[in-house]
Amino acid sequence: MTLDFLPRTAILEEIDGQVPDHHLFSFRLPDAFPIAPGQFAELTVPGIGGFAVSTAAFVGDHRFQACIRRIGRVTDALYRLPLGARVGLRGPFGKGFPLEEFLGRDVLLIAGGLGMAPLRALLQALVARRGEIGRLSLLYGAHDPQVILFKEELNALARQGLLDLHYTVDFAAEIPWRIGGIACQVGLLPKLLDDVRLQPRQTVAAVCGPPGLYRCVLDELAGFGLAAETIFASLERRMRCGIGQCCHCAVAGAYVCRDGPVFSLAQLRRMEGAI
Ligand SMILES: Cc1cc2nc3c(=O)[nH]c(=O)nc-3n(C[C@H](O)[C@H](O)[C@H](O)COP(=O)(O)OP(=O)(O)OC[C@H]3O[C@@H](n4cnc5c(N)ncnc54)[C@H](O)[C@@H]3O)c2cc1C
Ligand code: FES
Structure with a gap:
């Protein structure tokens, strides 16, 4: 840094x-x-x-x-x-996703809206070391079919068998598409959790999206049996300096810019009001 x-x-x-x-x-x-x-x-x-x-x-x-x-x-x-x-x-x-902790395990990525942007960087890093991780799944929810980001490249990874990919949108008159094995559903993102086969003890999860997503998904993942130390989320706060000097991003004794923005659920549980 x-x-x-x-x-x-x-x-x-x-x-x-x-x-x-x-x-x-x-x-x-x-x-x-x-x-x-x-x-x-x-x-x-x-x-x-x-x-x-x-x-x-x-x-x-x-x-x-x-x-x-x-x-x-x-x-x-x-x-x-x-x-x-x-x-x-x-x-x-800031501190990003701890890549080393993803190696040797199944990986579940959950992206809501623009949260797909930082998770795309993580996904690229994981694909570069694809042989060193187990099952790689992405659950991606967007407002509507027009704002799905990186659709072509995500679909290409799924077609190559590198990624287990599930989409959902909040609003669409009908099922937006079902091409080959890749389907897009209409409904809330947490519902996609029904579609993945999780082996909780060997899975690491990374979640990125709006606060409402964290409130319903992080504890649900823990409820499936994932350890709180292996569930990661990226927080967003108003920032100025970016280096722990101005206090703009302070939450429960931590600075999101310096100590995060990526935190494990175990850390977040000790940070009252963080999510
Ligand atoms: C760690 C981090 C990573 C980010 N990554 C991205 C990214 O990859 N792509 C991207 O487009 N944006 C990202 N953002 C958000 C971006 O910094 C803000 O949207 C920024 O305010 C945009 O500046 P602006 O002057 O255009 O909008 P502004 O005029 O500052 O804000 C526009 C609206 O957004 C609201 N707002 C702004 N920032 C926040 C916030 N942190 N929390 C809640 N409401 C807010 C304001 O109240 C206002 O209603 C990130 C923010 C953080 C903290
Ligand atoms: S942005 Fe200044 S302390 Fe975090």
Whole structure:
């Protein structure tokens, strides 16, 4: 982790705008930016402001890739930048997913909405070491079929037999699709848990999504018999410094930016009010 307050200059190199208001931005940096799945950076649009953003890719070179929802002042300004524009990047910050703990075990990923972005980085890291893990499953819930992120690449992994993939959407007039073995259901994300064959004692879970998802899914996973130390979730809080100096992200004696954003359920149970 760097303790540097000075942003590095990054060049906006590519924009994938397939999903409305959820574009995938690629930036190039002059030096390597070794950001791990679950870690985040502070991105500054010059003259406007900055925000925290997770890596959406496991790249480990001079690139930083993030899936960014257009939601407010700074993200809106970012969406207006042309290719070649300069932004500031500070980081990498925080503790990401403990990859070593996933090796040798079955892995269950649960993504709600934009939570798929950090889990894509984790998924890429796991696929790179696919031979070292057991069953790899992804349960992914989105608001509607139009905002499913990374659909083609997820489907490709499922078709290659690398990923057991289950989708659901909150809103759709009918079942959106069923192609080969990959189906998309209509309903709430926790219902997809009925579709996976879990061997709780040998499974590690990573969950990323809105707070409501954590409230219903984390304890349910523990109820299936997964150890609280092997269930991981990424928290989101308003952030400023990113390095445990400003107290903006304090929760129950911890700083989400420095001690997280990824925490185990065992840790979260000791942090009153965290979820
Ligand atoms: C560790 C971390 C990782 C993140 N990763 C991503 C990512 O990969 N992609 C992405 O698009 N966004 C991500 N975010 C969220 C992003 O930082 C915020 O949405 C940011 O506020 C956008 O800036 P803005 O100026 O465009 O919007 P703002 O004008 O700041 O906010 C727009 C709206 O969102 C609300 N809001 C903003 N931040 C939060 C928050 N932390 N909790 C609750 N409500 C909030 C505001 O109240 C307002 O209603 C992440 C946040 C954290 C803390
Ligand atoms: S963002 Fe400043 S302490 Fe966490």
